[in-house]
Amino acid sequence: MNKHTSDLRAETIIGGVHSSPRHDSAHKHVSGAAVYIDDITEPTGTLHAGLGLSTVAHGVLKSIDLSAVRAAPGVVTVLTHEDVPGVNDISPSYMNDDPVLAAGKVEFHGQPIFCVIAETREQARRAARLAKIEFEELPADIDIWDLDVSTHRQVVTPLTLKRGDAAAGLQSAPRRVKGRMRLGGQDHFYLEGQVSLAVPGEDDEVIVYCSTQGPSETQHMVAHALGVPSNAVTIEVRRMGGGFGGKETQANQCAAIAAIAAKKLKRAVKIRLDRDEDMVATGKRHDFAIDYDVGFDDEGRILAVDYTFALRAGFSADLSGPVGDRALFHCDNAYFFPHVHAKSAPLYTNTVSNTAFRGFGGPQGMVGAERVIDEVAFAVGKDPLEIRKLNFYDAMGVKGERNVTPYHQKVEDCIIQRIVAELEESADYAGRRQAISEFNATSRIVKRGIALTPVKFGISFTKTESNQAGALVHIYNDGSVHMNHGGTEMGQGLHLKVAQVVAEEFQIDLDRVKITATTTAKVPNTSPTAASSGADLNGMAAQNAARQIKDRLIAFAAESHQVPREQVVFLPNRVRIGDSEMPFSDLIKKAYMARVQLSAAGFYKTPKIHWDRKAGRGHAFYYYAYGAACSEVSIDTLTGEYVVERTDILHDTGRSLNKAIDIGQIEGGFIQGMGWLTTEELWWDGKGRLRTHAPSTYKIPLASDRPKIFNVALTDWSEAYEPTIHRSKAVGEPPLPLGLAVLHALSDAVASVADHKICPRLDAPATPERVLMAIERLKAAQKE
The missing domain is CATH 3.30.365.10 (Aldehyde oxidase/xanthine dehydrogenase, molybdopterin binding domain)
Incomplete structure (x- = not known):
């Protein structure tokens, strides 16, 4: 198999990094062969869930009559907050402000109050409409536009960023403009809605197949609601039909309900929301009211800015704190402000709690920055592009x-x-x-x-501990590779990119690397696939695992052939050892026979970053x-x-x-x-x-x-x-x-x-x- 050096340089593996193999599931997506949660073959006896939702935006639950619901055809049981065996809370920060099922009061129109478990999905949904609930309606805050930021309730502690003296800078600026902007929210509108299938195991165990971007968080939330340790709960997801942030925390409720019902009834339980229920009962991108005060000179150079970013948080904290924070982190976009003061205001409203959405507040901050640029451009009579270029960072x-x-x-x-x-x-x-x-x-x-x-x-x-990832790589004795990591696939090609990284390390064609479903049983304590960090974190973790195995293989080859380590070189689909070469699969077979460990758990944590929220300063981004x-x-x-x-x-x-x-x-x-x-x-x-x-x-x-x-x-x-x-x-x-x-x-x-x-x-x-x-x-x- 010896070849001339120039031939070797021209030879590459198929599908390594910096190449463009197609998405590994693209043909399955368009042909309908891709398996999503609702496509999984249901275990015999699977039951189905239907939600009973609030019909008022804010009120006390005076009475709940579920007799007609329980008597409806096919109904097996009805769950209320009293059936939650652990803690009736799925708030991502454990603030106890986001119940699995409402208890005592409701805080938005469409809040889940009870859940019907029936033989079919149709029976469950029809039965849920038969409930007779009496509310004592309370005043409701819906829109944030007219709320007083200084006095209205905020769901979490707001953030303030400041550098220089914005007040003095504004006062001394030759020109000044104030204004306010309304910025709407956005529904995730993923093709696959919220869905979970829970299969009970022995003792306290349960497996939940869930469309979630954060398997570990969903695992912890389900365990929290069940009152069991996290090791009893396994979350698995092969792929999602879109997420965009809408399945970072919002998947937890369906997963918890399905798991509670499955353990209670000792039967598999599936819950799948339809589009209307999904849009009504799950959070969205935050809408904002942005107040700005900008000082600038006659050329259009910005001297000082004061911002207030008020956001409609909804009835609970969810992720409104960090979303508001990231809006402030991007209120400059690409521009340098000599003096700046910016604060967030995550306002309580009687609407569904808003949540992560692609960009996570960053785009909202940029909208504020670009409005300021427009104001300055019109004030000085210049093309906005001139003002943009004038104010860029160095x-x-x-x-x-x-x-x-x-x-x-x-x-x-x-x-x-x-x-x-x-x-x-x-x-x-x-x-x-x-x-x-x-x-x-x-x-x-x-x-x-x-x-x-x-x-x-x-x-x-910006939550520092989330900047970590794990991965698991096995090489089987035929030379095929199994790759698993903590990131989730929602159509964005993450699994493919990580597989390319592994293929590159071993210099084998991409089709030799098997991409497997994300599961908490293989990689623990994973961060959500969010913040654009999926490939950065999981790619590095998988590379770390592959390099551990590669290092063992190099040591084995060098020792067995009596050559220096430097003379063991991985080439496309083969390995050169001294003056000889052998196929990659042959080396693996020999290493296996010599009892070399061919499995490794990889890990990566992002360096350099740190953030002091109280002080409003740090190295927030890598x-x-x-x-x-x-x-x-x-x-x-x-x-x-x-x-x-x-x-x-x-x-x-x-x-x-x-x-x-x-x-x-x-x-x-x-x-x-x-x-x-x-x-x-x-x-x-x-x-x-x-x-x-x-x-x-x-x-x-x-x-x-x-x-x-x-x-x-x-x-x-x-x-x-x-x-x-x-x-x-x-x-x-x-x-x-x-x-x-x-x-x-x-x-x-x-x-x-x-x-x-x-x-x-x-x-x-x-x-x-x-x-x-x-x-x-x-x-x-x-x-x-």
Whole structure:
């Protein structure tokens, strides 16, 4: 098998890192062969659950008559809070403010009060509607817009960030603008809703097949509710049909209910919410009311900013604290503020508790930053892109002091200037800006707008202990590899990327690496697959495990062939030992015969990061991911309807592990961000009832809504500043706020009706109605 050295250099494995094999389950997704929780063959005798939900937003439970429910066909039992054997709480921070089933009172319309267990799902759901519940209704707070931030109840301690003296900076600034922005929330609208299948075992054991992003957290929550140790509960998930943060904490309730029923009845129990129930009873992206006060000079250089980010938390804490924190962490986006003061206000409301959503508050913070840029640009009469570039953090390698964030971390890897400059040229921003101006001057009804917006996104969990991961790698004696890690697959290609890392370490083709379901029985104490850290953390943990085995193999080969360790080299699908070579599988067989351990548990923890929340300072993020988008829109000034004509994106993924996967994530993230900021409107009525609870009333972007021209490119020169996995960068969340380009292109088009003299202050989502109202507002102001 000896080959010339030049031939060896030209030879590579199939599917290693920096290549683009297809998603491992892509063919299963499109053919329907992919197995989700609801596709698992149900054990004989499986029962089904249906929820009984509150019909008021806030009230005391005066009486609950479930006699008709229990007598309904097929009903086996009905669970209430009294049937929870452990603690009736699934709050992620153990604050005891988020019950499995309501006890004594309800705090939002749609809160689960009881659960019917029946022979079929249809029987359970029909029976749940027969309950007779009497409420003593209490006053309810629904919207946050008119709540007093200084006096209204907050669900967790808010965060304040400050650097410099914002009050003095504002007072002394040559120019100053104050304003307020309404920013809507977003439903996760995953294709697979919340679902769990619990199978009881002997003693206190139970296995729960659950669509969850956080198997270990779900394990602990189920154990907490059952009153058993965590080692009695196993959570398994092969894949999810989408998550986007909606299955980080929200999966816990269904898992706990199914497990409680399964252990009580000693039969398997499945619960699957339908779309309406899911949208009503589970949390969403937080909507915000953003107050800002900005001081700047005549050139448009920002001197001081004061922010308040009020967020609709809902009735319990859930993740509102860290979501509000991350909004503050991104209130600067890519801009340096010499003096800054920013505070969060997670306000209690009688609505479902809002939760994690792709970006986890970061996009909301960026919206605040970009509104400030718009205000300054209109005040000084300049193109917003000029103001953006004027206020960027110092470029990487440029010595200066404009590189400290509001949380006192230095930005040492800033490449936003180069990204924006390259996109500005490739998208022909200046030429199109001139063409749009000429078009608008002669077009009476249709107006066009363009915007180029940047993204600087911090990568790491701000909860320091979450920045760790484990993995388990086995090599069987035929040379095939089994890979398991703590991350979960929700369509984003995480399993594939981690498998590529393992294949690269052993220099074997990707098809020799078996990807297995995530389970708490193999890798304990996992962090949720969130914060864009899935590949960063789990890839490093899997690499660590593979290298442990590889080190043993090198030691064995060197000793058995009497050569130095340096002469043991892994080549594509084989190993060179001194002057000879053998297939990888042959080496494994020999190592097995020599009783070499061919299994390893890997571990990784992110270095450098630390965070002092009380002080509001620290090294919160390991590194930053960057990107920019340029979007052009056309609007009908008579109706507010609009289309996205073109979008160009240049995004930084470092040395991409898999370019095809990353480009798909960028395309999807942009569209999801665009949907959040344009068409996806959540609306509660005065009674606290969510009225946009189905595809008929809640509009996510369709294929027809995508930009007519859609160009996405990766930076081909970037690599991670820190030693991440193969110098790649996270790509899950950073692309979502690229959708800001569409919001600001719409704002630019609206501004044209008043000759760009007035800031449109276009709130989000910028639905056609809001666009039309903004147009009419500017027309009226122009007449005054």
